[in-house]
Amino acid sequence: MPQEYKLLLKHADADGYSNDLECYERHGGYAALHQALAIAPAGDTTPQAHVRKRVLDSGLRGRGGAGFSCGLKWSFVRHPNPKPVYLICNADESEPGTFKDRQIIYKDPHQLLEGMIISCWANHVNLAYIYIRGEFTEGAKILNTALAEAHAKGYLGKDILGSGHDLEIHVHRGAGAYICGEETGLIESLEGKRAYPRIKPPYFPAALGLYMCPTIVNNVETLCNVKHIVEIGAEEFAKLGTPNNTGTRLVSLSGDVKNPGYFEIETGKVTLGELIHHENFGGGLREGRTLQAVIPGGSSSKVLKAGETFKLGETEIALLDVPYDFDTLMKIGTMSGSGAIIVIDDSRDIVECLANLAEFYAHESCGQCTPCREGSLWMSKAL
Incomplete structure (x- = not known):
């Protein structure tokens, strides 16, 4: 059964623990x-x-x-x-x-x-x-x-x-x-x-x-x-974790799940699907909703569509079966990034979600490089 493995948060989340x-x-x-x-x-x-x-x-x-x-x-x-x-x-x-x-x-x-x-x-x-x-x-x-x-x-x-x-x-x-x-x-x-x-x-x-x-x-x-x-x-x-993906990872889980929050897992020992649906983590989507997309590593990582499958060598793997580690996510064309998983269900307008992210990047561009300074603004306007 997938569960948290608390190394960094072993004491921090314990009752009666203070920060002195x-x-x-x-x-x-x-x-x-x-x-x-x-x-x-x-x-x-x-x-x-x-x-x-x-x-x-x-x-x-x-x-x-x-x-x-x-x-x-x-x-x-x-x-x-x-x-x-x-x-x-x-x-x-x-x-x-x-x-x-x-x-x-x-x-x-x-x-x-x-x-x-x-x-x-x-x-x-x-x-x-x-x-x-x-x-x-x-x-x-x-x-x-x-x-x-x-x-x-x-x-x-x-x-x-x-x-x-x-x-x-x-x-x-x-x-x-x-x-x-x-x-x-x-x-x-x-x-x-x-x-x-x-x-x-x-x-x-x-x-x-x-x-x-x-x-x-x-x-x-x-x-x-x-x-x-x-x-x-x-x-x-x-x-702890898996080869080349050792130790634990702190994961920020937000969006359309019943139990958003932060969790500590052994790297690669828990899948995206388990993080979203298992009662020890996200607890699943809201009643009557289906998964539309997942942003697996913060807003700068590639958005993954529900139902996507990926080739890992000779094996085909479904989105929800992808282990949450550095290497596997890179192999399927995205990244674990900062460990932020954003779940989007079918009640959301995906274009509106992407427009919101594009507006953020247009606002936060430092302006040093032309492709980002101009491109992020045009992407925001287009969306």
Whole structure:
């Protein structure tokens, strides 16, 4: 029977759990940080390199959209580096249909901070930022409170926990622009400039990021997973999910289902149909309605029509039997993106739905590139 597997949300959704440091420590919080700092050098391998390899071996992929290997992304940063290395947590959750990262920020902010601190220590980062969506005013307050608590306990500041490593983390509120969810646009905004995405190459963040220095950009969910990889080990983490799609995924389910909300699943162990219809998840469509379409990975992913079938090698698979993972969705021509599933039933005018999305993109286009600046506006007008 398909069901949730709570790793990141194990405590956050529990009765009586609060988002303060005392409660977090009572539930084993910051044990992974202590564990990481206690790793002894092994030959030429530093403790930091050991953690970076553990993240790479775990198979953790970015949870913000593209699903790129987190460990591989980290490996692009050279150590030692003549320039300062920065880390940015992308908490600019702006993709229509996505509301899972904010659950961690509001309910379990110290889990994010612990993941960030471990990541910063492993990558020799002394200054990090949390770039949070401007509309999340309460979330920014919660994070600043959590940072103050972490400072008071010695998890941040000079010589954290006697490790010899200095670290400061700052919260930076955006102004609500969708384009700031793109990592180089976010970096431009953080530098105080208009959020125009940079050309890649040469401006890959790992080489030329914040202030033209090496920069690691990961989203909230990705960084939280780092804590658990250190805690349970790469091998145990890789047992969750499916090969090349390891760990758990936070899914935002919205639209025409009886039970919209956020769920945590083992990646690839639950199908789209189960997420929509099973009582443990969406609970099915409203009475008397039939499925018309599904947007599987946020509004920028391809819309899938009900009744579609797809060829996976020699096998033909129906839409509702598609496993919810990175690779399968890419093979059928769409993506899991930010983990936002929007369900559309037959009561909706699909053209009106698409017109609504087109209007959003026409409004949110940063205007840097002609096809998007002009094309999104004409698409909106045409629809």
